[in-house]
Amino acid sequence: YPPGPAWLPVVGTYPQLRRLLAEHGYMHEVFRALARRYGPVVGLRLGRDRVVVVSGAAAVRAVLTHADFDGRPDGFFFRLRCFGQRLGIVFTEGAHWQEQRRFSLRLLKHFGLGRREMEARVAEEAAELVEALRARAGGRARAVPMGRAFDVSVLNSLWAMLAGKRFPLDDARLAGLLHTLSDCFRRTDGSGGLLNQMPFLRFVAPDRCGYTGTLRNLTTLWAFLRETIAEHEQTMVPGQPRDLIDAFLEEMQSKKGKEDSTYTEKQLVSLLLDLFMAGAETTSNTLGFCVMLLLRHQDVQRRAQEELDRVVGRDREPGLQDRPQLRYLEAVLMEAQRLGNIAPVGVAHRAVRDSVVMGHLVPKDTIVLANLMSVHMDREHWGDPDSFRPDRFLDAEGNVKSTDYFLPFGIGKRRCLGETLARSNLFLFLAYVLHHFTLSPSPEHPIGDPIADRHFLDGFTLSPKPFYAVLTPRAHAAASPSSVPADADPDGHSAAA
Numbered sequence: 001y002p003p004g005p006a007w008l009p010v011v012g013t014y015p016q017l018r019r020l021l022a023e024h025g026y027m028h029e030v031f032r033a034l035a036r037r038y039g040p041v042v043g044l045r046l047g048r049d050r051v052v053v054v055s056g057a058a059a060v061r062a063v064l065t066h067a068d069f070d071g072r073p074d075g076f077f078f079r080l081r082c083f084g085q086r087l088g089i090v091f092t093e094g095a096h097w098q099e100q101r102r103f104s105l106r107l108l109k110h111f112g113l114g115r116r117e118m119e120a121r122v123a124e125e126a127a128e129l130v131e132a133l134r135a136r137a138g139g140r141a142r143a144v145p146m147g148r149a150f151d152v153s154v155l156n157s158l159w160a161m162l163a164g165k166r167f168p169l170d171d172a173r174l175a176g177l178l179h180t181l182s183d184c185f186r187r188t189d190g191s192g193g194l195l196n197q198m199p200f201l202r203f204v205a206p207d208r209c210g211y212t213g214t215l216r217n218l219t220t221l222w223a224f225l226r227e228t229i230a231e232h233e234q235t236m237v238p239g240q241p242r243d244l245i246d247a248f249l250e251e252m253q254s255k256k257g258k259e260d261s262t263y264t265e266k267q268l269v270s271l272l273l274d275l276f277m278a279g280a281e282t283t284s285n286t287l288g289f290c291v292m293l294l295l296r297h298q299d300v301q302r303r304a305q306e307e308l309d310r311v312v313g314r315d316r317e318p319g320l321q322d323r324p325q326l327r328y329l330e331a332v333l334m335e336a337q338r339l340g341n342i343a344p345v346g347v348a349h350r351a352v353r354d355s356v357v358m359g360h361l362v363p364k365d366t367i368v369l370a371n372l373m374s375v376h377m378d379r380e381h382w383g384d385p386d387s388f389r390p391d392r393f394l395d396a397e398g399n400v401k402s403t404d405y406f407l408p409f410g411i412g413k414r415r416c417l418g419e420t421l422a423r424s425n426l427f428l429f430l431a432y433v434l435h436h437f438t439l440s441p442s443p444e445h446p447i448g449d450p451i452a453d454r455h456f457l458d459g460f461t462l463s464p465k466p467f468y469a470v471l472t473p474r475a476h477a478a479a480s481p482s483s484v485p486a487d488a489d490p491d492g493h494s495a496a497a
């Protein structure tokens with residue numbers, strides 16, 4: 001078994017990890033410290049679970065591209081989400097996972113994923129978001145909370161394919177659900193957390209171990225999803241599916257009575273929960289990180305806006321067709337993903353048989369965490385990994401460079417299913433916002449350097465702490481030129497300063 005801290009009976013290395021967490025503040029920092037001490041493959045024991053954390057490009061690749069590690073952990077926490085079973089996509093494996101992943105991808109494509117409909121929908125959401133931000137900013141430079149500004153718009157672009165509708169940006173119930181969702185992500189880490197490792201704690205200290213809060217959150221989300229499914233059952237027309245839910249219900253009907261069918265009502269709720277969770281928080285957190293970084297690096301923002309003005313001009317909106325030319329903007333997003341590391345260890349894998357990683361035995365059923373962040377922050381490869389420097393993703397001709405050291409969506413068979421949607425969302429939302437506004441720090445709400453000053457929260461994903469930006473409308477943007485105040489600096493830089 002790989003080297004690591006010594007184990008105690010029952011709790012394993014849990015006390016050492018808690019101590020290290022108190023010292024370092026974040027779980028990914030703990031993993032970094034452990035890798036420094038024990039090497040690229042570290043063996044831990046958390047309660048009943050063996051957990052191996054692999055760091056560095058070679059070890060991460062070895063795990064993510066090998067079928068021996070294509071499993072997902074099983075256990076109390078993972079089953080709590082799915083009515084005591086293994087359902088959904090994210091935490092299933094084998095034939096169930098294959099069938100449901102294939103079905104979801106096929107249906108998402110059918111309802112627009114990667115096609116013009118998706119682009120049109122994301123563009124509409126981006127335009128609406130710009131108008132909402134303009135209203136919040138009051139037409140002139142005013143500090144606006146930006147930490148969760150993208151949540152509803154991002155979710156809408158996915159929800160349209162799943163459930164055929166969108167939410168108004170000020171929908172109070174959805175705001176509550178998104179808050180619940182965010183709370184779910186903060187309550188655990190990639191390994192399933194305390195509740196998974198020591199499920200008996202729910203009888204001893206249900207509040208402290210997170211059981212009460214997790215169950216409350218899940219109950220809220222299940223109720224919403226079940227209501228949405230019931231609405232579909234009442235209004236769907238057989239043979240004319242409007243969205244993924246309709247298509248799933250039809251499949252469920254056609255396979256009724258078959259014992260081995262994976263199309264059940266509980267699977268549909270779990271699948272929606274998985275997509276809802278995987279799709280919403282990740283993209284909006286990345287956009288949040290990107291905006292925080294641009295507030296700090298005004299020169300980068302200015303260059304991205306100059307590129308937008310040159311390629312798109314001021315008389316129309318940006319679109320995905322501009323992407324090949326908007327190379328600096330693409331590099332800005334890549335750099336924000338590299339440095340933001342919103343999924344520092346991705347989603348936990350499981351060894352499906354005894355296997356070996358870089359000379360270390362990893363026994364069957366070990367939970368394996370691939371430390372993506374260690375690859376993004378590899379000093380030997382990047383030179384200055386702590387700096388925000390989008391140019392590192394451009395070659396001498398200004399073309400975007402690909403590299404094996406950039407894997408925010410993972411790699412291998414379990415890589416992110418929503419990458420196409422996420423990348424379109426990231427690109428269009430950022431392009432629209434920078435096309436319409438100049439963002440500058442709010443003197444009343446300083447945040448310093450978001451990475452060095454750790455302006456983010458830990459959890460299953462990293463999430464920006466609440467922050468504000470001053471939004472100064474830029475002149476002559478296509479959406480609503482009349483709403484630009486007469487006294488605004490065309491680029492807003494001096495007004496914002």
Ligand code: HEM
Nearest residue numbers: 090278279282283343346347409410414415416417418422
């Ligand atoms: C910037 C946004 C996103 C990032 C950084 C991201 C990142 C990731 C990562 C690192 C994984 C784990 C890969 C592994 O297990 O090795 C993953 C899995 C997954 N993601 Fe994403 N994701 C994003 C957006 C989305 C969106 C929009 C969707 C929804 C359609 C989505 C759906 C999923 C699903 C279903 C899985 C599990 C795949 C499986 O187990 O087969 N993600 N994502």
